[in-house]
Amino acid sequence: MSTNQAMVEKYRNNFLKEVEANVEEGEWVKMCMQCGVCSGSCPLGKFWDHPPQEIFMMIRAGKRDEVLTSSSMWMCTSCYNCIVRCPRELPITHIMHGLAHYAKRLGLVPQNQPTAKFAQLFWDNLMKKGRVNELKLGMALYFMNGFGEGVKVAMKNQKLGMNMMKTGRMNPMEILGGHAVKDLGGFHKVMKKAQELEDARIAKHGA
Amino acid sequence: MAKRQYSFYPGCSSQKGASSSNYLISVQTMCEELDIQLNEIPDWNCCSASIGYAGGGELPRLTLSARNIALSEQHNPGQDIVATCAACWLSTREAQERLHEDQSLLAEANSALAEAGLKLKGDTPIKHMAEVLIEDIGYEAIGAKVKKPLEGIKIAGYVGCQTNRPFGISGESFENPKYLDKLVETLGGDSIPGYEKKVQCCGGALAFSEPEKSQEMVKGIIEAAYDHGADMIVTPCPVCQMNVEVYQDQINATYGTKFKMPVVYYSTLMAVAYGRSAKDAALNAQIIPAKQLEALAAK
Numbered sequence A: 001m002s003t004n005q006a007m008v009e010k011y012r013n014n015f016l017k018e019v020e021a022n023v024e025e026g027e028w029v030k031m032c033m034q035c036g037v038c039s040g041s042c043p044l045g046k047f048w049d050h051p052p053q054e055i056f057m058m059i060r061a062g063k064r065d066e067v068l069t070s071s072s073m074w075m076c077t078s079c080y081n082c083i084v085r086c087p088r089e090l091p092i093t094h095i096m097h098g099l100a101h102y103a104k105r106l107g108l109v110p111q112n113q114p115t116a117k118f119a120q121l122f123w124d125n126l127m128k129k130g131r132v133n134e135l136k137l138g139m140a141l142y143f144m145n146g147f148g149e150g151v152k153v154a155m156k157n158q159k160l161g162m163n164m165m166k167t168g169r170m171n172p173m174e175i176l177g178g179h180a181v182k183d184l185g186g187f188h189k190v191m192k193k194a195q196e197l198e199d200a201r202i203a204k205h206g207a
Numbered sequence B: 001m002a003k004r005q006y007s008f009y010p011g012c013s014s015q016k017g018a019s020s021s022n023y024l025i026s027v028q029t030m031c032e033e034l035d036i037q038l039n040e041i042p043d044w045n046c047c048s049a050s051i052g053y054a055g056g057g058e059l060p061r062l063t064l065s066a067r068n069i070a071l072s073e074q075h076n077p078g079q080d081i082v083a084t085c086a087a088c089w090l091s092t093r094e095a096q097e098r099l100h101e102d103q104s105l106l107a108e109a110n111s112a113l114a115e116a117g118l119k120l121k122g123d124t125p126i127k128h129m130a131e132v133l134i135e136d137i138g139y140e141a142i143g144a145k146v147k148k149p150l151e152g153i154k155i156a157g158y159v160g161c162q163t164n165r166p167f168g169i170s171g172e173s174f175e176n177p178k179y180l181d182k183l184v185e186t187l188g189g190d191s192i193p194g195y196e197k198k199v200q201c202c203g204g205a206l207a208f209s210e211p212e213k214s215q216e217m218v219k220g221i222i223e224a225a226y227d228h229g230a231d232m233i234v235t236p237c238p239v240c241q242m243n244v245e246v247y248q249d250q251i252n253a254t255y256g257t258k259f260k261m262p263v264v265y266y267s268t269l270m271a272v273a274y275g276r277s278a279k280d281a282a283l284n285a286q287i288i289p290a291k292q293l294e295a296l297a298a299k
């Protein structure tokens, strides 16, 4: 049984409970009073199928699939407009990130969601060396939708790349090694342990 | 005067050969002039910014920042941590607050850190460089060092989101922060207090993954600066700087605009106003040259 099915079984008709137990800061959702201020605050609001207020309403209404397969929370730019305006002080930004992460864990992210892909590349890049290698990240990004598409995107960004290189803000040598933490062994051990503890925490809530 | 010492978290984008390496140069110049000593946190790692959430769960993300803070406590004890990147500052400070509130998370983060012999107390103040300037140094001391006032240069203060929310600079409002304008005036330039896009989001990390959507917002940010007769835009954040400066060619191609608006850091302005060279201000790293600053630096 997939994790997703296990969670469906476990929480059956109570998606709110599922969110409270499994989504970062999810216990705040019930505090929303549906005033709509957050929905008017998202800079990319017109591209959200369901703005934050609606997402909170849908969670309470048990619309599990619609919420978790939505691309909405992936449109969050982390601008924190909503957080400073919400009369109930919900950590909306973090709930959006938490929902996105939970959807990803369950394998429910819409295919080719660009921010989901980029964010995963970013994380993988960082986990390798402890620091982000912008050039490798850039290359991976160009090619994340396949080779043909990658060449097109790369061509479009070629001038930008040249500009960055000329001004010393992009170093092609980075591809050969680049920046890293020195105590890489220690870094990896720390992150491995953190992941184990995270998994144990999830297992407690999980099926 | 004795030097002020801070534990410095530069962040990935300020590394040599990375997209905001120029920021670091002008910050160093500014700090020399203001007698600030930055002690880099040895062997710091990336914080995963606001985009780590897809791959990283709560604890792994918090642990990244916990490692940096623990290293700072160990090697630079008693020093406030200062970051120059808004995203670095935000995620580090947010991580410390979250770990403070949740003792069981803190215990878990510490048992992860123990794998590398580290331990987090988590009581170090974490500041953005703008806070250091405004709260620790103050406008008066900043103004006292000016040798070449930025006379006749009209500068739009673009604060962006994350230097401003959710923490912000003490005494400033979220909707209309005025510190960049005050800084511009302190350096002898002309500020634009009515610049309505000062806290508009630029798209942040989504500039990479959703370029069209982000560039539409950046277009508004630049357009408004032109409407007010700005000669350039100043920002306190490397992500803002990059997003607003480097895509102008692409925006021009999409919208038929003719943008050529220089976007500089507060530290660039300060280095020039303090009479330092174009090199010390890292003016050579502007993709869109800030000609008026070049001329002033050459004087």
Ligand code: SF4
Pocket: A031, A032, A033, A034, A035, A036, A037, A038, A039, A052, A053, A056, A085, A086, A087, A088, A089, A090, A092
């Ligand atoms: S602003 Fe807060 S209370 Fe209002 S709808 Fe949004 S989350 Fe709910």
Ligand code: SF4
Pocket: A038, A041, A042, A043, A044, A052, A075, A076, A077, A078, A079, A080, A081, A082, A083, A092, A093, A096
């Ligand atoms: S932080 Fe995210 S959810 Fe909140 S207003 Fe910005 S984009 Fe919308």
Ligand code: SF4
Pocket: A132, B010, B011, B012, B013, B014, B045, B046, B047, B048, B049, B050, B085, B087, B088
């Ligand atoms: S905010 Fe960005 S640049 Fe700064 S350390 Fe984090 S990931 Fe690296």
Ligand code: SF4
Pocket: A077, A078, A079, B086, B159, B160, B161, B162, B163, B200, B201, B202, B203, B204, B205, B237, B238, B239, B240, B241, B243
């Ligand atoms: S304006 Fe853009 S880069 Fe600056 S803080 Fe906001 S999202 Fe980040």
